[in-house]
Structures are given as structure tokens and as C-alpha cells.
Amino acid sequence: MLLSKPPQPDVTSSSQTPGSPSAPGSAGVTTRPSGLPERRTPWLGAGIHVEGKIFSDGDLQIDGTVDGPVSVEGKKLTVGPTAQLKSEIVAREVVVYGNVQGNMRAADRVEIRKDGSVNGNITTGRIMIEEGAHFKGKIEINRDKASAGTDLESVGAPAGARAT
Numbered sequence: 001m002l003l004s005k006p007p008q009p010d011v012t013s014s015s016q017t018p019g020s021p022s023a024p025g026s027a028g029v030t031t032r033p034s035g036l037p038e039r040r041t042p043w044l045g046a047g048i049h050v051e052g053k054i055f056s057d058g059d060l061q062i063d064g065t066v067d068g069p070v071s072v073e074g075k076k077l078t079v080g081p082t083a084q085l086k087s088e089i090v091a092r093e094v095v096v097y098g099n100v101q102g103n104m105r106a107a108d109r110v111e112i113r114k115d116g117s118v119n120g121n122i123t124t125g126r127i128m129i130e131e132g133a134h135f136k137g138k139i140e141i142n143r144d145k146a147s148a149g150t151d152l153e154s155v156g157a158p159a160g161a162r163a164t
Contacts, residue, residue, distance in 0.1 A: 046082040054087075063098070074107070081115060094124075096133075103137075 083098030
């Protein structure tokens, strides 16, 4: 059987309004008001399996399988619809369309979308769980954004505890 990749969208242009964010899973480029293209969000595709730590200093989208901690320092992590993560997650913002097993710390917010699933504890400044989403765990709303989602070592720590 011959497998082929679906055609890739044209990443040199965008039908979005300047400065608007890309849709999840899209490989499109957003355009800054100045007309310069922004960097595309790095992406781990559905066929990729990672065992080990993932660190990123920029936004990241994962559609594959990850078994290990994920740290997206001060940025946004998107867990795509085909993603399967067994991970402790630290980020500024986490949007879940897929499956996450593990604790999360997000300084700004966590969104669990309609088909998303999270089994683990969440510490964040804000949370949104869409109707149809699955969540099992504890939620701690941390209004002190300086301490939420800043280091991977603090993910498994009890509330109020800080890694030294």
C-alpha cells in the first residue's frame, strides 16, 4: 500500500486578517500589521513519538505522542486533536484538543476544548472547559501569575511549594 501526505497549505500567504492567530493544526503564517510574516509555530506531527524532556522558548503545537515533561517557557502549548501526552506541562497558556495525562501549570490560562481530555491536576490563573470535554483532577486558580507556570520542577509540588 502506498501512503502519501495530504497536500500542504500554501504557507507564503494567509487569508486571515493581519495579526490574527492561526487555527489549531494549521500550518499558515500570520501576518504582522507591518506586513512582515511571523515565525510559524513549531509543530510535532501526528507520526512523531518523543520519549524524554521537551523544552521550547517559543509557542509549540504537538499532534504526536509524548512521554515526558514539556516546558514551553512563558509561551503557548497547543495539544492537537491527535496528540497523546503523558507529561507534566509548564507553559504560559495551554490549549487541549487531544489527550493529556499529567499535571499542568499555566501562568495565564488552560483551555480544554470539546474533544479534549485531561487527567491530572491543573494550576492556572484562568480555566475554560468546553462542553463535551473530559477532565479528572483538581483545579487550583492561582492569581499570583509570577509563580504559576514558571518552572517544570514546581509542577508536581504541593500548592504553595516552590522548587529551590
